[in-house]
Amino acid sequence: MSHETFDDQVAAYALDALDAGERAAFEAHLAGCTRCESTLRESREALAAVVLEGPAAVPPPDVKAALMRRVAGDATPVHRRTDTRRLWLRGVLVAAAAMVVGGFLTGMFVAARYEAELGRVARETSRLREDLARQEAALQTRVAAYQAIVDLLRDPATRVIAMRGAGPSPTAEGRVVWHETAGGQVLVAKLPPAPAGKAYEMWTIAGGKPTAAGVFQVDESGQAIHRVPPGRGPVDVFAITLEPAPGVPAPTGPIVLASTK
Template sequence: MWRVVGFAADLRQPPPRRAKRGVIARVDRRGARGARERFWSGLRWAASVAVAAGLLASAAATYVSGRYEGRLGQMAREVAALRGQVGQQRLALALLRDPATQVVLLEGLEPSPQARGRLIWNAHAGGLFLAADLPPAPAGRAYELWAIVGTRPLPSGVFGVDAEGTGSLRVPPLAAARRVNRFAVTLELAQGVPAPTGQMYLASK
């Protein structure tokens, strides 16, 4: 019994200072190690989040940039088309102010009977030709306009059509402002030919 009482008394006595300092040191080391681990763990997590955010931002920027550039390209094409239409309208108005200007209608022939053409023509200033409902030309081919003087066809320009079969051409005046009997359109090589060789698609009366 006295041994138990003595042991209990020993427990009530404060530990030696050296032992106390050792315990505190071990606790401090564990606390510091835990703090360092928490710090590096938090740093790694923050770095992962930053990398993920950077990748997401880069992907978003690429997507937005692609759509933005595509939209800009579309707008540029629309503006160019509108400018072309405005230019054609101005030319047509300028030609129509001259009493010598005539409007020539071209009708579709057997390859494309639904096609039609209209030529605002001035012998001194040239003209503006507009085509509609022509079939798209095959690769390496284009439509060519001919001014027929007497029985001789003179090349007057090459043009293409869009997916809807619409095309236009600024027609230069003929040398010496000769009188044109008829106009016609044939399908030729894309670079144009000096004399018609292909099938005729449009012709005036």
């Protein structure tokens, strides 16, 4: 790396505009280089002046001339180089400060520095949005069930039948809001979540014959609301058993809830 690279980096370093790798390399070099040390001091003074005066819209003519000479590769005598370099440096700083004011550099720095953070926030937002959509769907299902219960209860023929916990879940509770021709809704509470591969199955029992009335799962709090289709004839008993998840045509598992006759 020729020293010219460091000359070019001084202004950027003074503006804290080097990337992490460049900054580390420049600082390692700066520790042993009096030339860069003095240029850095000059550039900080020039930067302070720029900040105090505000960025010039156009670099002063002598700065522009120095810059053009430099671009043209003009070999300036060594004793004049310091002045030229200082003018050039000031021109660079004016331009850089104007860019900072214009928001260009700021935008790039913000993007680079916060890209990872923005990515994390975006992922988190999308996860929350999915959670919210799931919760909203569950809530809508529940509202629809409550609406169905309210509609049922408007009919004087609707009965509310209590169910008691049995077998493996003696503390479980249940209610069936029931209309013989319309069917109804069963509400359960305090049922443990069914083991993997299992589900709760509802039965309407008429004349001693059980009819399958659908499978359901409970939520984390042990609650569920399940739609029960009308039975084949007047229902004498409601029961819930633990069965293989797809459901079975006739009960095989233990009764977890049953209505009191």
